[in-house]
Amino acid sequence: MDALQRYTAKGHYQVQGWLWPGAIQLIAALAGLQRNFGVQGGMGEIGVHHGRLFILLHLLSTPGERSAAWDLFEDQDQNIDASGRGDYARLLANLQAHGCDLGRIQLLKANSMELDSDQVRGVLGGGARLFSVDGGHTAPLTYTDLRTASEALAEGGIVMLDDFYNEQWPGVAEGALSFLLDHPDQLFPVAIGGNKVCFTHSAEWAHRYQEALARSGPGAHKVSELTGKPVLVFRFPQHRGSWLGRILRRLYRLGR
Numbered sequence: 001m002d003a004l005q006r007y008t009a010k011g012h013y014q015v016q017g018w019l020w021p022g023a024i025q026l027i028a029a030l031a032g033l034q035r036n037f038g039v040q041g042g043m044g045e046i047g048v049h050h051g052r053l054f055i056l057l058h059l060l061s062t063p064g065e066r067s068a069a070w071d072l073f074e075d076q077d078q079n080i081d082a083s084g085r086g087d088y089a090r091l092l093a094n095l096q097a098h099g100c101d102l103g104r105i106q107l108l109k110a111n112s113m114e115l116d117s118d119q120v121r122g123v124l125g126g127g128a129r130l131f132s133v134d135g136g137h138t139a140p141l142t143y144t145d146l147r148t149a150s151e152a153l154a155e156g157g158i159v160m161l162d163d164f165y166n167e168q169w170p171g172v173a174e175g176a177l178s179f180l181l182d183h184p185d186q187l188f189p190v191a192i193g194g195n196k197v198c199f200t201h202s203a204e205w206a207h208r209y210q211e212a213l214a215r216s217g218p219g220a221h222k223v224s225e226l227t228g229k230p231v232l233v234f235r236f237p238q239h240r241g242s243w244l245g246r247i248l249r250r251l252y253r254l255g256r
């Protein structure tokens, strides 16, 4: 078993954070399609907490690709809606524990309100092929982070947004819908599943991904619409946090 297989099977349960099994399936499927389509680029995330999703993104990267995460880390006084709590030391330990190549990773302290796509491209050495938006969950932060992420995409790149349909975080839907309606040609929905909404930068790319996902995707789905554009909605088993995950997490914490 390689590091990616170990992490998707059990390892992610040892990292505190938010990543549903359905999201792992969807992201792995998208990364597989990117390989087939020849899409290349860096892996990025705004809002990394302890690295639960970022580790997966990095393990899906190839040796020539860079990964970067932006978070407030110790500047939690700027975390205005208390969405998670980045922890640099814990993140670093988790990256090491799960077989990440630290030589290809940058962890950057930033308030994402001050981050732009040129900075992202500079750090990644080009555009991003998978970029997660999971930082502050207010409407203005979601709007700004989606703009940064969408402007930083590589050809065929994907932005994934967390908590769009989570009733605990209404600012995410507000910020995302405002951005999508203000910029109808910037992001095109691809798929919804596992608490993620995934977008790409053109209708052609969205269609290409959707055709392939519908043929050999990660599970049952239906075709729906988001802001008047087609989107595949995947139906994964309800996420309740598995008993195995809870036990593994407890054992892991006891061992630290």
Ligand SMILES: C[S@@+](CC[C@H](N)C(=O)[O-])C[C@H]1O[C@@H](n2cnc3c(N)ncnc32)[C@H](O)[C@@H]1O
Binding pocket: 016, 017, 018, 019, 046, 047, 048, 049, 050, 051, 052, 053, 054, 070, 071, 072, 073, 078, 079, 080, 083, 084, 085, 086, 087, 110, 111, 112, 113, 134, 135, 136, 137, 141
């Ligand atoms: C929900 S957590 C991220 C969860 C993570 N993606 C995972 O895989 O578990 C949100 C993160 O965003 C960070 N954050 C909140 N506001 C931010 C801001 N304005 N700029 C950058 N990071 C921010 C927090 O410190 C926290 O680590």
